[in-house]
Amino acid sequence: MKKILLVEDTESLAENMTDLLSNLGFEVKVAMNGQEALSVLSDYRPDLIITDVLMPVMDGLTLTNTIRRDIPNPAIPIIILSAKGTPDDIKAGLDAGADIYLKKPCSVEELINAIGTVLNY
Amino acid sequence: MVVEMKTSGSQQGKSCDMKTDSVFARSKSSHFMTKHGFLLLLAAMAFLILIFKQDSFLTAVMPGIAFVIGGSMLSGSIFIFLFTKQQADPVATVDDDTTKLNVAQNEDPDRGRLDFILDSLNDVFWSFDLTGKGDNYLSHSAERLYGRPVSELAKEPFFWAHYIHPDDIHLQESSHRSLCEEGKSECTYRIVDHNKIVRWIYCRKRAIRDNSGSIVRIEGVSTDVSYLRQAEAIIEKQELQINAVVDNLDMAILIVNRVGKILLINKEAQESNRRNNRTVQVGMNFFDLLSPERRISRQTIFENIFNSKSTINQVVDYPDKDGVVHYYSVYYIPVLGSNGEVEQICIMSRDITSQRLAEEKIREKTELLRTVIDNLPDYVYVKDSALRQVINNKVNLKSLRTAGDDTLCRRTSGYFPYETTEKLIIDDQNILDTGIPIVDKEEEVIDNEGRKHWLLTTKVPLKNQEGEVTGIVSISRDITERKHMELSLNMSNERFEMATRATDDAIWDWDLVTDEAYLGENFKELFGYDWGKARVNVSEWSKRIHPDDRDRVLRSLEAVLESPGCQNKWQIEYRYICANGTVAHVCDRAFVLCDESGQPVRMIGAMQNITEVVEHREYLEQKVSERTKELNLALETQKEMVEAKSRFVSIASHEFRTPLSAIQFASGFLRKFHGRIKSADLERKLEGIEKQVVLMTALLDDILVIGKCEAGKLKTNPVSINVIEFLDKIANDIMNTKGVDHKIVRKYNVPRLVLVSDEKFLRNTFINLLTNAIKFSPGKDSVNLEVELPGDCVRIRVADQGIGISDSDLTSIFDPFQRGSNVNGIDGTGLGLSIVKKAVEALGGEISVISKEGMGSEFTVKLPVS
Numbered sequence: 009m010k011k012i013l014l015v016e017d018t019e020s021l022a023e024n025m026t027d028l029l030s031n032l033g034f035e036v037k038v039a040m041n042g043q044e045a046l047s048v049l050s051d052y053r054p055d056l057i058i059t060d061v062l063m064p065v066m067d068g069l070t071l072t073n074t075i076r077r078d079i080p081n082p083a084i085p086i087i088i089l090s091a092k093g094t095p096d097d098i099k100a101g102l103d104a105g106a107d108i109y110l111k112k113p114c115s116v117e118e119l120i121n122a123i124g125t126v127l128n129y
Numbered sequence: 130m131v132v133e134m135k136t137s138g139s140q141q142g143k144s145c146d147m148k149t150d151s152v153f154a155r156s157k158s159s160h161f162m163t164k165h166g167f168l169l170l171l172a173a174m175a176f177l178i179l180i181f182k183q184d185s186f187l188t189a190v191m192p193g194i195a196f197v198i199g200g201s202m203l204s205g206s207i208f209i210f211l212f213t214k215q216q217a218d219p220v221a222t223v224d225d226d227t228t229k230l231n232v233a234q235n236e237d238p239d240r241g242r243l244d245f246i247l248d249s250l251n252d253v254f255w256s257f258d259l260t261g262k263g264d265n266y267l268s269h270s271a272e273r274l275y276g277r278p279v280s281e282l283a284k285e286p287f288f289w290a291h292y293i294h295p296d297d298i299h300l301q302e303s304s305h306r307s308l309c310e311e312g313k314s315e316c317t318y319r320i321v322d323h324n325k326i327v328r329w330i331y332c333r334k335r336a337i338r339d340n341s342g343s344i345v346r347i348e349g350v351s352t353d354v355s356y357l358r359q360a361e362a363i364i365e366k367q368e369l370q371i372n373a374v375v376d377n378l379d380m381a382i383l384i385v386n387r388v389g390k391i392l393l394i395n396k397e398a399q400e401s402n403r404r405n406n407r408t409v410q411v412g413m414n415f416f417d418l419l420s421p422e423r424r425i426s427r428q429t430i431f432e433n434i435f436n437s438k439s440t441i442n443q444v445v446d447y448p449d450k451d452g453v454v455h456y457y458s459v460y461y462i463p464v465l466g467s468n469g470e471v472e473q474i475c476i477m478s479r480d481i482t483s484q485r486l487a488e489e490k491i492r493e494k495t496e497l498l499r500t501v502i503d504n505l506p507d508y509v510y511v512k513d514s515a516l517r518q519v520i521n522n523k524v525n526l527k528s529l530r531t532a533g534d535d536t537l538c539r540r541t542s543g544y545f546p547y548e549t550t551e552k553l554i555i556d557d558q559n560i561l562d563t564g565i566p567i568v569d570k571e572e573e574v575i576d577n578e579g580r581k582h583w584l585l586t587t588k589v590p591l592k593n594q595e596g597e598v599t600g601i602v603s604i605s606r607d608i609t610e611r612k613h614m615e616l617s618l619n620m621s622n623e624r625f626e627m628a629t630r631a632t633d634d635a636i637w638d639w640d641l642v643t644d645e646a647y648l649g650e651n652f653k654e655l656f657g658y659d660w661g662k663a664r665v666n667v668s669e670w671s672k673r674i675h676p677d678d679r680d681r682v683l684r685s686l687e688a689v690l691e692s693p694g695c696q697n698k699w700q701i702e703y704r705y706i707c708a709n710g711t712v713a714h715v716c717d718r719a720f721v722l723c724d725e726s727g728q729p730v731r732m733i734g735a736m737q738n739i740t741e742v743v744e745h746r747e748y749l750e751q752k753v754s755e756r757t758k759e760l761n762l763a764l765e766t767q768k769e770m771v772e773a774k775s776r777f778v779s780i781a782s783h784e785f786r787t788p789l790s791a792i793q794f795a796s797g798f799l800r801k802f803h804g805r806i807k808s809a810d811l812e813r814k815l816e817g818i819e820k821q822v823v824l825m826t827a828l829l830d831d832i833l834v835i836g837k838c839e840a841g842k843l844k845t846n847p848v849s850i851n852v853i854e855f856l857d858k859i860a861n862d863i864m865n866t867k868g869v870d871h872k873i874v875r876k877y878n879v880p881r882l883v884l885v886s887d888e889k890f891l892r893n894t895f896i897n898l899l900t901n902a903i904k905f906s907p908g909k910d911s912v913n914l915e916v917e918l919p920g921d922c923v924r925i926r927v928a929d930q931g932i933g934i935s936d937s938d939l940t941s942i943f944d945p946f947q948r949g950s951n952v953n954g955i956d957g958t959g960l961g962l963s964i965v966k967k968a969v970e971a972l973g974g975e976i977s978v979i980s981k982e983g984m985g986s987e988f989t990v991k992l993p994v995s
Contacts, residue, residue: 018787020817024794027814031802040953062783064950091786112786116797 011035015045015059042066061090069104076105085126256348257286276323294319329358380479389415455482508605583612634735657708675704695723714743780946788821831960838967845887852882871903872911879918890968898927906931930985
């Protein structure tokens with residue numbers, strides 16, 4: 009079973025996504041912000057990280073940068089799912105080290121395609 | 130009187146060889162002489178006078194003296210006559226006494242007449258016998274001389290020796306020797322007469338010898354010549370004086386007779402001849418001194434004088450021995466003799482070379498002067514005391530329309546009409562009368578052709594040595610052209626001055642050559658400086674330029690003056706210090722005038738006081754600046770607002786995306802798994818979706834309120850509110866809401882308070898604050914609401930013991946969409962406090978917050994009590 013770390017501060021969304029991804033056969037762990045995610049990562053190695061950008065304490069871009077810097081090998085695929093969706097926002101996210109940038113609101117299919125792409129299935 | 134013969138006389142007499150002389154010879158014709166005595170007398174006188182005149186010029190010069198001499202000659206001739214008479218008739222037998230003589234006179238009528246004549250003469254006749262046998266004779270006139278009777282004297286043949294002046298005894302002795310040797314002698318000597326008066330005696334005597342040759346008788350005549358001697362002395366003295374005068378004259382004087390024999394020559398004549406290596410003396414012939422040509426010409430002059438008997442003057446030139454030509458003015462003056470003919474000619478000659486040279490120079494000077502005044506453009510004339518024009522220069526002659534010489538002797542000219550001329554003559558006459566000159570008088574005259582002329586005239590009196598006015602000199606210049614220029618200049622100056630007065634500008638006119646400037650009258654009005662019409666140094670102007678501007682102005686002036694071309698224009702604005710110390714702003718405009726060579730000589734300009742303009746301009750600039758600033762600020766605000774709006778919209782849209790995502794995933798879940806979803810899960814998913822819709826609706830409401838605030842559309846509707854009641858109602862409503870477990874603990878420190886305020890805004894504010902306090906204090910059971918009235922405002926405090934706000938979040942807690950980092954899933958739009966702040970501010974109040982993370986927050990709303 010593939011493991012996903014979901015970093016999302018909005019409770020309702022995190023709940024809905026967890027429901028969805030669990031039913032799709034993933035093990036989902038939720039962190040409320042970047043800081044929390046990093047602490048999770050210290051003893052937990054997910055196959056994929058899906059993160060929001062705008063979060064209190066540590067935002068998604070900082071988290072991505074930190075992960076890419078601190079955990080280079082093996083590289084964990086990162087999907088950014090953000091309400092921010094301008095080209096500059098997208099470029100910033102990819103530059104930070106994300107593999108895919110998804111803009112809220114996205115369909116279930118889009119999310120599944122993105123996960124399939126980064127996890128090669 | 131009379132003869133000699135002392136003792137020594139007889140001794141000498143013996144040695145004398147006495148011979149007959151001419152007088153004796155003539156005595157043989159005594160009879161003839163007796164008969165024709167008067168004729169002879171006249172002849173002898175004429176003869177003597179002639180001889181005498183040949184010896185002396187004095188007869189010509191001094192006829193009076195000549196008469197005296199003539200008189201003495203007369204006596205001489207009488208003596209001769211008498212002497213011969215005596216000889217012819219030897220009646221002169223002098224008896225012992227005069228009685229015999231008288232008898233003899235009575236006996237012979239001729240003898241009687243002779244005695245009478247002899248007695249009436251002053252001369253003393255005498256005849257003394259030396260043999261002792263003959264008679265002695267002594268005429269009666271002896272009595273007058275010696276003061277003793279003749280009868281007495283006749284007895285003493287040597288009585289006269291007692292009377293001889295001691296100094297003259299030797300003369301008698303030498304006279305006696307002559308008598309002995311030659312048979313006659315004469316001499317002049319002095320006697321002292323019986324009155325002790327010294328008299329001069331002239332004595333002639335002869336010796337008569339017998340057949341053996343011995344002297345037997347001496348006879349003679351003695352004459353008192355004292356008066357003659359006195360006259361001679363006077364003559365001699367006067368002759369000396371005359372000679373002194375003549376010799377000391379600076380003219381050469383020669384007196385010659387008709388044939389040219391020099392009778393007199395003065396020192397100057399001798400010296401002037403000596404200077405030419407020639408000695409001239411009395412007795413030489415004047416004509417012999419001359420060259421043949423000159424001799425002929427002088428002889429001609431002499432002939433002319435002989436004929437005309439009048440003086441001739443001529444100027445002759447002689448080269449001196451050095452070849453230098455001298456000029457002499459020579460006068461030939463006839464001296465007429467008693468016969469009325471020219472007897473002598475007095476030649477007087479003066480060296481006038483230096484005078485001639487001086488005259489020459491004067492003539493040259495005169496000609497020079499003449500040339501000068503003839504070439505003057507001015508009218509120059511000289512008038513005499515009768516106002517006759519005696520000198521005119523060419524210009525003046527032309528004006529008189531007369532050519533030729535200037536001795537016109539006219540009173541007036543023909544150039545000007547009568548009235549003009551009369552006017553001019555009045556001035557001339559005034560100067561003659563008063564001697565006061567007229568200097569630089571401008572006269573307006575009209576010529577014969579009706580043209581107006583302006584003359585600048587100076588007339589001065591001519592004065593002689595006594596200071597009398599003898600004429601006038603007049604110099605007039607035709608200044609018509611200049612006058613016209615002056616008049617037009619005056620007109621343009623007047624126009625200039627009028628323009629100066631008409632304008633508000635301060636006009637200046639700067640002479641670049643003298644550096645003097647005329648600074649117009651408006652300087653007084655504009656700047657308070659009164660320079661009148663005087664010209665002042667330009668520094669008076671320049672030193673009053675504001676120090677900060679002076680260099681710039683002067684540099685600019687230099688630049689325009691140095692730049693080529695004429696009529697260069699100049700314009701500059703600067704500050705000018707007024708007399709009262711205030712600063713005026715001026716705009717100075719000028720242009721440069723150049724002379725023919727292009728050199729700038731003058732600069733004319735006008736200073737315009739633009740203080741008001743500048744002040745207004747500055748005011749406008751300031752206004753523009755202020756407005757620009759305001760505008761910029763507004764623009765900035767606008768920009769900020771636009772940016773804020775854009776940011777707001779961006780954030781707002783972002784805030785919508787999250788609930789939308791939740792809904793999307795929920796609906797996606799339902800679609801994907803609808804076949805195997807449990808009814809409880811279905812219910813949960815639908816509730817979740819509805820919850821997100823409610824959230825989005827609340828969000829939308831808040832965004833609309835914010836939008837209204839941003840657009841300034843918040844309109845308050847003030848009403849009276851009982852604050853306590855109002856707050857109690859809100860608190861109760863909240864506490865009665867489903868899911869709220871907190872109590873709102875109220876503490877009102879005022880019993881009753883009525884505010885005039887907007888009810889809706891106020892309610893919104895306190896619902897927000899109270900629900901926030903409850904929301905962010907999970908696990909607590911109460912929040913606090915407190916009201917106090919410290920003065921002119923009311924403070925309403927809402928406090929909780931909840932999660933609090935971190936320091937970093939506190940600063941932006943009232944900004945839209947800002948939520949504390951510690952909210953941890955507590956729902957909210959992030960707009961509540963932002964709306965509260967805007968509402969409070971719209972009510973004229975303030976909101977502040979004190980908070981500590983984990984300890985709780987305290988919001989205080991301060992509202993004015995109207």
